[in-house]
Amino acid sequence: MKLLGRKNDDGDINGNTGATEPTSEVDQDVPATRTAPKGRPTPKRDSAKRRGPVAPAPMTSAEARARRKAMAGPKLSKEERKVEKAERRAQMNERRERMMAGEEAYLLPRDQGPVRAYARDIVDSRRNLLGLFMPAALFLIFVMLAVPQVQLYISPAMLILIAIMAIDGIWLARKVSNAVDEKYPDNTEGRVKLGFYAAGRASQLRRMRAPRPRVNRGDKVA
Known part of the structure; x- marks a missing residue:
């Protein structure tokens, strides 16, 4: 006996059989670059090919200081820092003097x-x-x-x-x-x-x- 509104074991509410339609070819062959349809896991992107190895984070403050020193390069002495500062000041004075003289390459954008x-x-x-x-x-x-x-x-x-x-x-x-x-x-x-x-x-x-x-x-x- 079929009850109205309930599904039977071997069919649906209208008495159809439990056979399902075959999956379409579009669902079977989903390109890897597109988002996977519902019910399937999202394909993982291979990011290792685009990025190089990442150095692990420093565990202690001493290790962080050592890494900063290594990235900064060799430490300059007091005399070397003084010479570098003097050269930088001379370059700034030269640029300012050329700007005051009206050289086009050294003028501000508003004055060009x-x-x-x-x-x-x-x-x-x-x-x-x-x-x-x-x-x-x-x-x-x-x-x-x-x-x-x-x-x-x-x-x-x-x-x-x-x-x-x-x-x-x-x-x-x-x-x-x-x-x-x-x-x-x-x-x-x-x-x-x-x-x-x-x-x-x-x-x-x-x-x-x-x-x-x-x-x-x-x-x-x-």
């Missing part, structure tokens, strides 16, 4: 290119009010701290100073951008970015500018 060099020449060939901002601001702050009675007049003076510097910076940025567009019509420099570069250089004291100015004040930049 003929467009940036031309913009620097324009800034260095004129007297900029932006260069007086830091000295004037420090002077006003010193006066305010030394004579507290003039604090009422320092704040308006600072605002006037900032307004003058902003006007000078905008005028300089437009002048540099127009001159660059006229000399290099195919340049890809943005006008705003180039204007900020020129204003930033003009705000520095002349002796502190890097690279060093290659034109004098009043020179005509072609």
Whole structure:
């Protein structure tokens, strides 16, 4: 007697026999590089062929120190370290001197290119009010701290100073951008970015500018 909803020993709920369908060829031959189907173990990857032997981890701190010393190489004496330090300092000074001289290979990325060099020449060939901002601001702050009675007049003076510097910076940025567009019509420099570069250089004291100015004040930049 068959009960509804139960499986018989020799068939399923619909009375079918217990014979199962043969496994398809796709399940029998699974490539090793693909993920194995459900019910089969995942094939292991042979990573030993790609990596070399790994040294065992040190068991003690003394062994770790010995391994670090071996990897660091021979220990230098005091005189050798002094000579190496002097050579490294000389190399740094040489690179800085070449950068200050304006050699293209030693310039920072922001200073490289003929467009940036031309913009620097324009800034260095004129007297900029932006260069007086830091000295004037420090002077006003010193006066305010030394004579507290003039604090009422320092704040308006600072605002006037900032307004003058902003006007000078905008005028300089437009002048540099127009001159660059006229000399290099195919340049890809943005006008705003180039204007900020020129204003930033003009705000520095002349002796502190890097690279060093290659034109004098009043020179005509072609």
